[in-house]
Amino acid sequence: MSRLRLTIKGPAESGGLIAINGSTPMDNIDPRSLYPDYDVLAKRTSLSWNDATRRVIDARLAVPREPRFFSGEQWATLVAVCRRILPQPADRPEVPIAALLDNLLRTDDTQGFRVDPLPYDGPAWKQGLVALEAEARAAYHAAFPALSERVQDALLKEAQAGRLHHPAWAPMTAALFFKHRILTDIPALYYAHPTSWSEIGFGGPAGPRGYVRMGLNRRDPWEAREVGATSQAPARALTRHAR
Amino acid sequence: MRCHADTDTVDFVIVGTGAGGGTLAARLAEQGFSVVALDAGPFFRPLLDFASDETAQNQLFWTDKRVSSGTNPIKMGGNNSGKAVGGSTVHFAMVSLRFRPEWFKSRSILGYGADWPLDWAEMWHYYSMAEQALAIAGPIHYPWGPKRPRYPYRAHELNAAAKLLARGCEALGYRWSETPLATVSAPRGKSPPCVYRGFCRFGCSTNAKQSALTVWIPRALKAGAEIRDLAMAGRIDVDHQGCATGVHYVREGQWRFQNARNVIVCGYAIETPRLLLNSETACFPDGLANSSGLVGRYLMTQANQAAWGRMEDEVRWYKGPPSLALTEHWNYEDRGKDFFGGYCWMGQGPLPIEWVSVQTSARGLWGPALRTEMMDYNHQIGVKMVGEMLPNEDNRVTLDDDTDQYGLPIPRITYEWSENDKRLINHALNQMTMSLAAIGATRIFPQDDDTNHLAGTARMGFNRETSVVNSDCRSWDIPNLWICDGSVFPTTGGVNPALTIQALALRTADRIKHLAARREL
Numbered sequence: 072m073s074r075l076r077l078t079i080k081g082p083a084e085s086g087g088l089i090a091i092n093g094s095t096p097m098d099n100i101d102p103r104s105l106y107p108d109y110d111v112l113a114k115r116t117s118l119s120w121n122d123a124t125r126r127v128i129d130a131r132l133a134v135p136r137e138p139r140f141f142s143g144e145q146w147a148t149l150v151a152v153c154r155r156i157l158p159q160p161a162d163r164p165e166v167p168i169a170a171l172l173d174n175l176l177r178t179d180d181t182q183g184f185r186v187d188p189l190p191y192d193g194p195a196w197k198q199g200l201v202a203l204e205a206e207a208r209a210a211y212h213a214a215f216p217a218l219s220e221r222v223q224d225a226l227l228k229e230a231q232a233g234r235l236h237h238p239a240w241a242p243m244t245a246a247l248f249f250k251h252r253i254l255t256d257i258p259a260l261y262y263a264h265p266t267s268w269s270e271i272g273f274g275g276p277a278g279p280r281g282y283v284r285m286g287l288n289r290r291d292p293w294e295a296r297e298v299g300a301t302s303q304a305p306a307r308a309l310t311r312h313a314r
Numbered sequence: 315m316r317c318h319a320d321t322d323t324v325d326f327v328i329v330g331t332g333a334g335g336g337t338l339a340a341r342l343a344e345q346g347f348s349v350v351a352l353d354a355g356p357f358f359r360p361l362l363d364f365a366s367d368e369t370a371q372n373q374l375f376w377t378d379k380r381v382s383s384g385t386n387p388i389k390m391g392g393n394n395s396g397k398a399v400g401g402s403t404v405h406f407a408m409v410s411l412r413f414r415p416e417w418f419k420s421r422s423i424l425g426y427g428a429d430w431p432l433d434w435a436e437m438w439h440y441y442s443m444a445e446q447a448l449a450i451a452g453p454i455h456y457p458w459g460p461k462r463p464r465y466p467y468r469a470h471e472l473n474a475a476a477k478l479l480a481r482g483c484e485a486l487g488y489r490w491s492e493t494p495l496a497t498v499s500a501p502r503g504k505s506p507p508c509v510y511r512g513f514c515r516f517g518c519s520t521n522a523k524q525s526a527l528t529v530w531i532p533r534a535l536k537a538g539a540e541i542r543d544l545a546m547a548g549r550i551d552v553d554h555q556g557c558a559t560g561v562h563y564v565r566e567g568q569w570r571f572q573n574a575r576n577v578i579v580c581g582y583a584i585e586t587p588r589l590l591l592n593s594e595t596a597c598f599p600d601g602l603a604n605s606s607g608l609v610g611r612y613l614m615t616q617a618n619q620a621a622w623g624r625m626e627d628e629v630r631w632y633k634g635p636p637s638l639a640l641t642e643h644w645n646y647e648d649r650g651k652d653f654f655g656g657y658c659w660m661g662q663g664p665l666p667i668e669w670v671s672v673q674t675s676a677r678g679l680w681g682p683a684l685r686t687e688m689m690d691y692n693h694q695i696g697v698k699m700v701g702e703m704l705p706n707e708d709n710r711v712t713l714d715d716d717t718d719q720y721g722l723p724i725p726r727i728t729y730e731w732s733e734n735d736k737r738l739i740n741h742a743l744n745q746m747t748m749s750l751a752a753i754g755a756t757r758i759f760p761q762d763d764d765t766n767h768l769a770g771t772a773r774m775g776f777n778r779e780t781s782v783v784n785s786d787c788r789s790w791d792i793p794n795l796w797i798c799d800g801s802v803f804p805t806t807g808g809v810n811p812a813l814t815i816q817a818l819a820l821r822t823a824d825r826i827k828h829l830a831a832r833r834e835l
């Protein structure tokens with residue numbers, strides 16, 4: 072049997088993809104949802120949600136928009152970083168990623184462990200934002216949020232590649248902070264929000280009802296219908312009888 | 315629930331109520347012993363307390379302070395640690411596999427690792443007991459290993475991700491199987507059949523899952539055991555004759571002491587050695603049961619790498635238990651390997667937060683590229699390995715200078731993959747990638763950095779110089795101190811450990827009954 076030889080490295084030029092079956096890197100275009108008619112929150116009172124789910128999602132949607140954990144300057148840096156890591160469309164309310172992170176760290180609702188030599192999540196975030204700000208001022212004589220998006224991206228790429236060495240990072244490194252905090256926490260908080268679930272067509276909360284149709288190209292009436300999917304009747308007709 | 319005073323000297327105090335402790339609490343109480351089982355976590359009521367949500371269910375995980383270090387630091391928290399009555403079984407993926415028989419003698423037969431002081435045929439008996447107790451849903455004929463009884467409940471329907479795994483295996487010429495799962499496929503007692511909501515790894519909100527919380531704990535309570543939740547054990551006391559006298563624990567802000575004739579530690583591979591090390595005395599300056607110096611050593615995790623790709627079809631892998639099908643081909647086939655050990659791979663169904671963590675950790679994506687990739691969520695397919703990592707005494711748990719919210723020194727976890735581990739991982743990544751390529755998946759990429767289950771740190775063995783406990787899970791140094799959880803594994807095998815821990819606990823309970831009858835407790 073023939074063996075594929077894989078070279079496993081960090082993010083490669085191909086975005087980590089292996090060239091099989093005609094894989095090519097995705098262009099960096101503004102993505103559109105395949106599920107424009109789907110709103111996971113429409114199921115809030117259905118049998119797909121229980122009371123415990125309603126409680127926690129309601130609290131998430133009501134998260135205070137002001138910083139309580141971060142200082143004003145750290146907050147401004149964080150908001151700018153979140154907009155570069157997870158840019159959001161202008162035509163809908165923004166998922167408040169920074170506010171969700173502030174709330175998470177204030178209540179210490181983290182995974183608990185730290186990876187040496189990073190501090191625990193809260194102190195790591197505060198220090199990392201201060202260090203990123205210091206890098207911006209050292210290189211561009213301006214605050215990070217005041218930089219252009221292109222320059223912000225460039226600075227973040229330098230952090231990811233471990234090419235930033237301001238003493239303010241110690242004992243962390245920019246690369247570890249980027250990997251374990253920026254690239255772990257910000258995407259997780261965005262994809263913890265119902266807006267993102269609607270965007271990607273995820274079924275969302277599913278108890279106690281669960282699902283019935285499990286096979287390839289099968290979909291329950293209470294699941295998102297993909298644009299262009301022709302094999303099934305429109306979701307609205309199918310869902311008429313379902314709560 | 316029958317309740318004991320701290321001043322009652324109970325027959326057994328058990329620390330931890332997961333796969334090891336929950337099983338023992340039930341079996342020992344059923345044999346007539348008085349039992350108090352402590353758990354640091356809450357006693358959840360899934361129907362009322364569990365949300366269908368990846369984030370909120372962080373409440374199930376062990377999130378106290380820990381330090382992870384070394385060349386390949388292990389991701390802790392929700393990845394491998396539970397803090398609840400029922401332990402990690404409350405959020406485990408229900409995969410219930412037996413060891414390959416040769417693994418119990420991997421040193422003698424296969425040339426690596428260490429032998430277990432147990433006979434596989436005896437374990438085969440206890441595996442059957444555990445499968446019956448957990449009403450495992452599985453295939454009529456399991457394609458690998460010696461004959462076993464048919465599973466008590468019929469296998470679950472395959473979801474699209476599982477069907478694609480099967481297709482990939484068939485293309486490579488490998489057998490595949492429905493995964494034996496601890497979630498019921500038909501009603502059983504208070505458990506309704508699984509409704510395929512797909513949040514299994516964040517707690518089952520319908521009680522279809524057959525976890526320690528729904529199987530062993532109710533049996534323990536019925537037989538008269540006391541389950542004391544929110545009780546964090548901090549120290550085991552030993553008298554001047556070298557016998558354990560009970561456990562110091564903190565509950566509702568108060569330090570208390572439960573007297574006991576026997577102590578069984580079932581805290582899993584991090585908290586078990588931590589408790590033993592934190593219980594040092596003048597007579598045992600290196601911690602309890604540690605005359606061999608091996609408490610905390612030989613920590614093992616399992617390789618959990620994956621290959622991911624995209625199908626033109628809608629897969630919608632969020633439906634159903636995540637690992638409905640698997641192949642154990644490379645657990646049972648040794649020809650053509652350039653490494654020791656084995657691995658299986660299983661179908662996958664990561665929910666959005668886990669899926670985005672794959673994209674960011676394996677590919678380093680962010681910005682518009684990340685959001686674009688995430689749009690393909692319903693077309694993704696993937697297979698993920700559970701692979702054997704070899705025991706290495708330098709992979710270990712020690713005490714850190716820092717302390718936790720109870721004032722107890724926290725664990726420091728140090729880990730490095732061996733060259734053998736890396737060869738096994740590379741082999742598996744090649745195989746898994748080929749299985750996706752064979753079914754026409756595109757945009758395939760490997761995830762090379764993940765690990766999952768834990769084992770080791772209080773290994774069982776044949777003598778007191780080279781192990782911490784004997785085949786009965788009884789410590790060599792302190793006759794009434796027992797350890798029964800994944801930490802006693804000398805090797806970890808290429809399958810999920812939960813069923814083996816439960817089979818081992820069933821055996822230990824039988825051995826304790828036997829020893830008690832002979833007045834050898």
